[in-house]
Amino acid sequence: MTIVYEKSKGLTDAQLHYCPGCTHGVIHKLVAEVLVELNILDDAIGVAPVGCSVLAYDYFSCDMQEASHGRAPAVATGIKRVLPENIVFTYQGDGDLASIGTAEIVHAAHRAEKITTIFVNNGIYGMTGGQMAPTTLVGQKATTAPLGRDEALCGKPIKISEMLATIDGARFVERVAVNTPANIRKAKKAIKKAFECQIKGEGFAIVEVLSTCPTNWGKTPVNALKWLEENMIPYYPLQNFRNFEEVK
Amino acid sequence: MAKGKVTFNEDICKGCELCVSVCPKKIISLNKNVINKKGYNPAYVTDQDECIACGNCAIMCPDSVIKVERL
Numbered sequence: 001m002t003i004v005y006e007k008s009k010g011l012t013d014a015q016l017h018y019c020p021g022c023t024h025g026v027i028h029k030l031v032a033e034v035l036v037e038l039n040i041l042d043d044a045i046g047v048a049p050v051g052c053s054v055l056a057y058d059y060f061s062c063d064m065q066e067a068s069h070g071r072a073p074a075v076a077t078g079i080k081r082v083l084p085e086n087i088v089f090t091y092q093g094d095g096d097l098a099s100i101g102t103a104e105i106v107h108a109a110h111r112a113e114k115i116t117t118i119f120v121n122n123g124i125y126g127m128t129g130g131q132m133a134p135t136t137l138v139g140q141k142a143t144t145a146p147l148g149r150d151e152a153l154c155g156k157p158i159k160i161s162e163m164l165a166t167i168d169g170a171r172f173v174e175r176v177a178v179n180t181p182a183n184i185r186k187a188k189k190a191i192k193k194a195f196e197c198q199i200k201g202e203g204f205a206i207v208e209v210l211s212t213c214p215t216n217w218g219k220t221p222v223n224a225l226k227w228l229e230e231n232m233i234p235y236y237p238l239q240n241f242r243n244f245e246e247v248k
Numbered sequence: 249m250a251k252g253k254v255t256f257n258e259d260i261c262k263g264c265e266l267c268v269s270v271c272p273k274k275i276i277s278l279n280k281n282v283i284n285k286k287g288y289n290p291a292y293v294t295d296q297d298e299c300i301a302c303g304n305c306a307i308m309c310p311d312s313v314i315k316v317e318r319l
Contacts, residue, residue, distance in 0.1 A: 004252065004316040005306035016311055020288065021264030025310025181270055181304040214264075221264040 021221020070101025112169030130216030252301025
């Protein structure tokens with residue numbers, strides 16, 4: 001009897017606090033599996049954000065550090081420069097990275113910091129109760145946009161991957177989604193590449209993962225996956241923007 | 249003839265049904281007769297013999313509830 005799938009050793013025994021059907025759990029699993037497969041679990045240091053995934057430090061079985069809101073890339077920069085032999089990654093949501101932490105992520109990429117960022121984009125502020133985020137789609141309802149996001153007032157949602165892809169220091173930039181098993185497998189490959197980018201000392205790497213928030217979107221977990229596919233993927237296309245293996 | 253064996257850690261299931269939605273053989277559903285420690289109807293396999301050990305349910309599960317083995 002061979003094991004096709006079991007819980008990764010990269011995760012602790014702690015039970016996730018996320019809402020039912022929240023795909024944060026899926027992305028946690030992918031990061032943990034990649035750390036184990038690349039045999040870097042003992043050398044990895046993760047930086048947790050503020051937001052729903054603020055308790056990520058309880059879930060990964062590697063060393064973790066909590067950062068203040070949006071500052072995970074700055075904290076990770078410090079850790080990586082003091083401990084260059086270790087593998088340092090940040091795990092951040094869109095409220096954290098695309099809003100208050102935009103300066104930190106842009107400059108970390110500009111400096112080509114040898115860190116890996118997992119950017120979870122679900123288009124809303126989850127933990128604080130579903131407020132509009134910079135990534136909220138036009139027309140998408142949020143508690144601070146009860147009639148839907150108004151483009152005339154708030155502009156269009158920010159495309160972080162496209163923006164970072166213009167920066168030379170960002171050596172690996174890819175957007176993936178976790179709405180189907182096939183896309184989850186692709187997401188894992190991208191996350192693995194992003195860690196390999198750091199192991200090879202290439203520079204900054206980021207994987208943007210389109211995720212769901214069934215609770216604040218007001219949908220069942222299964223319908224939230226469909227909504228992601230029908231609404232988010234057309235605006236946030238899934239593709240590789242920069243790959244250190246191709247661009248020199 | 250079963251090709252796979254699926255084991256659910258029912259106590260930590262949140263009943264989100266993501267596994268139900270991706271099973272190609274449609275053999276997973278929520279057990280309406282059971283309420284687990286968390287207060288949810290946990291997912292279970294209705295017909296173990298039909299399992300093909302594809303692993304889709306386990307890959308999709310956010311809470312690492314499912315273990316899949318190939319016979």
